[in-house]
Every structure is written in structure tokens, then in C-alpha cells.
Amino acid sequence: MLTGPVADNLVESVASACRSGLDAEELRAAILPRLRKAVPIDALWWASADPATLLFTRSYREELPEDSGPYFVENEFLVQDVNKWTDLAGDPAGVRTLMQATDGQPTRSDRYRDIFAPLGLHDELRAVLRVRDSCWGYICLHREGPQVFSPGEARIVQRLAPHLAEGLRLGLLRQACDLEDATDGPGLVILAADGAVAGMNDAASQWLEELGGHADGSDLPIEIKALAVRLRHLPAAEPVMPRLRVHTRSGRWAVLHAFWVTSQAEKTITVIIQEAAPAEIAPLIMAAYGLTDRERTISALVCQGMSTRQIAGRLHLTADTVQDHLKSVFDRTGVHSRGQLVAAILQRDYLPHLIAGDPLSPSGAFDSPGRLAGAASGRSGRVGRPGG
Structure with missing residues (x-):
């Protein structure tokens, strides 16, 4: 197991690759050899995920049966088992082994008994690929018996996970920018070492x-x-690439992302400009209303459909205190009900797309029909063919 400066160098090399805007296949090719140096494995499964639904979309597997996909879908969503992705996505650590989840008794897992044991696999190490509280993918590592994953190996994977999440996110953005006929989609601007524009796509001009x-x-x-x-x-x-939310001259909100791209010729900066999702805008709108931090938190929970009692339990407040905060929010925003509050924050940018049945864009926001269709097709909420 790698430790100390050697482990730090590995994390930095993975971070550099993840900042390059590689697509999913290129990212795996760059990352997996490095990962295997730190954590030896005998099989693996890797998938991107829809941050809005946590459903896995495009998946990749090594040394796992191709026809095992339907079983894993059923195991994840229809039966009781340990170490499920939905549970792990809500865990602060985001990393757990099968041995941890079963207290060293893997036969307690249907997945182990039905699939892993017949294949000679013993332990699994699952990690949620999460950055900024958004889940962009999952990775599951497998090891033949009797070896198990050590706590140190789990920590290495935990360090790599946010970088891998950022790599998947940037790859989706690049894919959206490369689509044909996406003149109204994300803009892509490439900056040379001296800061001059070295290239851009058609949509960038408008942005x-x-x-x-x-x-x-x-x-x-x-x-x-x-x-x-x-x-x-x-x-x-640093796993998180810099970004900036901007109110444009046309009145819409945009999010700007920047990351490095290294080619044989030179190292350039790529800036992607895309329309902001409602979740990006809501905090700024609430700040403009002059809401306190507590009022913003409560407003966000109201937007998630939580009741007064649920909010009180989440924030360890009394129901009366929550109601007092809500009254203050209503006064500041000029609304008179929870429904009006949600509308004031999200309705303009969310409900029209929901009613129209628009697909999700690579950012997790709704997009208009036909726009970024290629990128959205794999992230429409359908379950992919997972493994591991």
C-alpha cells in the first residue's frame, strides 16, 4: 500500500488527469493504471451517475460477467442488501468495504452469495464519486479471497474519489460542447499560455x-x-475546479468553469460557460432577498418539500422556531405561503421544463428539447447496466 509522499504524488497525478476534460473512456484509461498501483484489484465496475436521481448510467466492468447487469439492478433497487449505492451516497465518508458492511461476515450479503463467491471474489470496496455534495459516479473494486481491503486502501480511494467526480463532470461538459448543432448550448473558450483566445466553439460567441x-x-x-x-x-x-456564477446582460444566470487541458503542443486553459441550474441560482436569489444563513437553509429545505416538523428535526430546532424563521422569510420575499416561496425561487427556471418533460443536461439541470440531446440521452433517469 502506498503511503506518505508516494501516495501524495499518486493523488496529484490523478488530480492532474481529472482536470484535463477527458471523456469517460479516456479518463478510465488514464486513471486505472495509477489506481492499481495503490490498490491491487482483481475485478472492478465503474459508472457515471445522474446527480439528480443517483441512478447509474454508463457503466464499465472488468472481469465481471456481462450478463450480470440485470441481477445487479434488481439487487440495488428491489431487494434488501448491504452496502447499497443509495445508502453510501448519503454517508459522509462515501467509501465502505463489504467486510465493514457485514462485520466480517460477507455471506450476509445476497450479492456476495449469488455473484461474488461463485466467481472467487471475496471483498469489495465501494466508493461514491462525489464533489460539492453532488454524486457524479460510482466505483466498485473487487479482490479475490482471502485478501480484504485495508483501512489505508480505503483512505486512498476516498482521497481519489472527489478528483474522479470532477473528472466525470468536466468530461460531460466537454462532450456537451463538442456536440454538433449546439449553438445555443454551453460555450467553450480555449486560452493559450499568454491568456489570448486560442479557439472557441460557436456557442461561445453568444455567451x-x-x-x-x-x-x-x-x-x-x-x-x-x-x-x-x-x-x-x-x-x-485541489479536487474542485474554480467556477463562477454570473448574471448576464440578457437576464439569465450562467456558470463558468475553468480547467487545464494538456496536449503535446502546449498546456491551455479551457473555460466552459453554461446556463445555471436552479440549484445554482437559488442561493444567490435568497442572498439578494437579504435572508440570513439560517433562513436560507430553511428555505432550501422547504424547496425540497420538507414539513415544519421534518425541518425542525433536521436542524435540531423547535417547530415554533422554524415557523418564526419562515415568517421572516415570507416578509423579506413578499410571499405568503410555502408554495409561493418555492415559486419565487425556482418556478421560473424549473417548472416549465418539468411540465414539458425536457431532458437533463450534463449539469443535472433541465434542458430544452433537442439541445444537448446526445449528452442527455444517457442521463435521462434510466438505469444503465451496472455491475459490481
């Missing part, structure tokens, strides 16, 4: 104008320059 710059990139908006500076000064081991 640059909305941000107050020139459509040809000759005069970049200050937000893009600031984001590039932030990226240049980011610590090497």
Missing part, C-alpha cells in the same frame, strides 16, 4: 457578448480573466 465581451474573443469579459487567474493559483491537489 461572450452576454458577458460584455466581444463575440470574436478579442476582448474577454473580466469574469473569464479572473477565473483563469484563479485556476493558475490553485493548489495542485
